[in-house]
Amino acid sequence: MNSFASVTLEVPDPATADAFYQAFGLGSYVNVRASDTPTTGFRGFALSLVVSQPGNADALIDAALDAGATTLKPATKGFWGYGGIVRAPDGTICKIATSKKKDTGPAARQIDQVALLLGVADVKASKRFYVDRGLAVAKSFGGKYVEFDTPSSAVTLALYPRRALAKDTGVSQEGTGSHRIVIGGDAGPFIDPDGFVWEAASV
Numbered sequence: 001m002n003s004f005a006s007v008t009l010e011v012p013d014p015a016t017a018d019a020f021y022q023a024f025g026l027g028s029y030v031n032v033r034a035s036d037t038p039t040t041g042f043r044g045f046a047l048s049l050v051v052s053q054p055g056n057a058d059a060l061i062d063a064a065l066d067a068g069a070t071t072l073k074p075a076t077k078g079f080w081g082y083g084g085i086v087r088a089p090d091g092t093i094c095k096i097a098t099s100k101k102k103d104t105g106p107a108a109r110q111i112d113q114v115a116l117l118l119g120v121a122d123v124k125a126s127k128r129f130y131v132d133r134g135l136a137v138a139k140s141f142g143g144k145y146v147e148f149d150t151p152s153s154a155v156t157l158a159l160y161p162r163r164a165l166a167k168d169t170g171v172s173q174e175g176t177g178s179h180r181i182v183i184g185g186d187a188g189p190f191i192d193p194d195g196f197v198w199e200a201a202s203v
């Protein structure tokens with residue numbers, strides 16, 4: 001079985017971006033490296049941070065905003081739970097959410113799970129592409145969502161329809177140029193059907 005190992009964000013200013021992700025609490029989950037490759041609009045991916053209670057979501061969102069992020073969707077309760085969406089200074093979209101609607105303890109900037117959500121044109125086709133390259137499927141909901149088994153990574157890899165991901169994160173699905181993200185794993189190097197770049201990485 002091949003594995004997904006790392007997420008590297010391509011940013012104009014690595015030092016500034018690294019300081020942001022350290023302050024936000026994502027420093028151990030993502031790498032950054034310099035790139036000024038042209039990109040406009042939606043980059044086709046988002047980082048999803050799952051937390052245990054609303055207070056933790058608020059604490060992380062406040063930390064992100066204090067470190068320079070902007071709000072795409074303010075934190076709010078929904079039938080699914082509680083959460084909000086911010087955009088990092090480098091443009092990366094981050095969703096912070098919990099399935100709980102009430103706090104059960106003191107608020108803490110604690111992340112329980114991070115997922116890289118790739119917005120793709122055809123979830124079923126992209127699923128086949130990745131399975132053919134040795135990734136194992138952990139969860140699959142037809143053409144709506146696929147999650148891969150990523151035991152060697154601190155980040156979960158998932159596929160989501162591009163249009164639905166853009167709507168969920170509060171942005172237009174239009175976008176051109178670089179995704180500004182490189183995925184590392186022992187299945188690479190390759191470029192997937194939606195233009196996401198993979199490179200070889202030791203796992």
